[in-house]
Amino acid sequence: MTTAALSRPATNATWINTFIVIGSLMFIVALAVSALFAPQWRVLHVLQGSIYVIVIILTRRQSAWGFGAGALTATFWNLLVLFRSPVGAEGLHAIGSLLRGGSARPDILLQLFGACGHFLIIAACLVGFLSLRPQERQWGRFVVGGVLAIAFLLAMAFTAGPPEAAVNIKHALGL
Numbered sequence: 001m002t003t004a005a006l007s008r009p010a011t012n013a014t015w016i017n018t019f020i021v022i023g024s025l026m027f028i029v030a031l032a033v034s035a036l037f038a039p040q041w042r043v044l045h046v047l048q049g050s051i052y053v054i055v056i057i058l059t060r061r062q063s064a065w066g067f068g069a070g071a072l073t074a075t076f077w078n079l080l081v082l083f084r085s086p087v088g089a090e091g092l093h094a095i096g097s098l099l100r101g102g103s104a105r106p107d108i109l110l111q112l113f114g115a116c117g118h119f120l121i122i123a124a125c126l127v128g129f130l131s132l133r134p135q136e137r138q139w140g141r142f143v144v145g146g147v148l149a150i151a152f153l154l155a156m157a158f159t160a161g162p163p164e165a166a167v168n169i170k171h172a173l174g175l
Contacts (some may be wrong), residue, residue: 004085005040013062013128013131015123015124016059016124016127016128016131016163017059017060018124019120019121019123019124020055020056020070020120020121020124020125020128021056022117022120023074023117023118023119023120023121023124024052024053024055024056024117024121025117026071026108026113026114026116026120027049027052027074027114027117027118027121028049028052028118029113030110030111030113030114030117030152031045031048031049031114032045032049034107034110036153040162041089041161041162042155043160044160044161044162044165047152047160048151048156050109051069051073051149051152051153052070052121053105054066054069054149055069055070055073055095055121055125055149059124059125059128061146062128062132063141063143063146064129064132064134064138064139064141064145065141065142065144066125066126066145067125067126067128067129067132067142067145068125068129068141068142068143068144068145068146068147068149069145069146069148069149070121070122070125070149071121071122071125071126071129071142071146072126072143072145072146072147072149072150073149073150073153074117074119074121074122074123074125075118076146076150076153077114077118078115078118078119079151080124080169080172080173081111081114081172082115084171084172084173084174117147131144152167157169
C-alpha cells in the first residue's frame with residue numbers, strides 16, 4: 001500500500017468537504033448581510049469570517065486542528081446564540097410565524113441561517129475528524145484547534161468589535 005493510500009481518511013471526504021464549505025459560506029453570507037445593515041460590525045465580521053476560511057483550508061488537508069476549530073467554534077457560537085440569548089426563543093417564534101404565513105424579524109432569521117450553517121460544519125467536522133481514526137495526539141490538536149479559534153473569536157469581539165459585542169458575549173456567558 002502506498003503512503004498516500006495510508007494517509008487517506010477512512011470515509012469518502014467529498015460530502016464532508018462539501019458540508020464544511022456550504023456551512024461556512026452560509027455563515028459568511030449571514031455575516032456579510034448583517035454587516036451591510038450594521039456597519040459597526042464589519043471589522044469583527046471580516047475577522048470572524050476568516051476563521052471559516054481557515055477551517056475550509058485546514059479540513060481539506062485533513063487537519064485535526066481544522067476539524068477542531070470548525071466543530072468547536074460553530075458549537076460555541078450556536079450555544080451562545082441559540083441557548084444563551086433571546087435569539088433562541090425568538091427564533092422558534094420566527095419559524096412558527098413563517099410557517100403560519102406571517103413575517104419574522106430579518107436579523108433573527110439571519111442568525112438562524114448562520115446557525116444552520118454551523119450545524120452542517122459541526123456534523124462534517126466531527127465525522128471528518130473521526131474518519132481519521134484519531135490517536136491521542138490528534139485529539140489534543142482537535143481540542144487545541146477549537147480552543148484557539150474560540151479564543152481568537154473572543155479576542156476579536158472584545159477588541160475589534162463594537163462595544164455591544166462584548167456586552168452580548170458577557171451576558172450570554174452569564175458574566
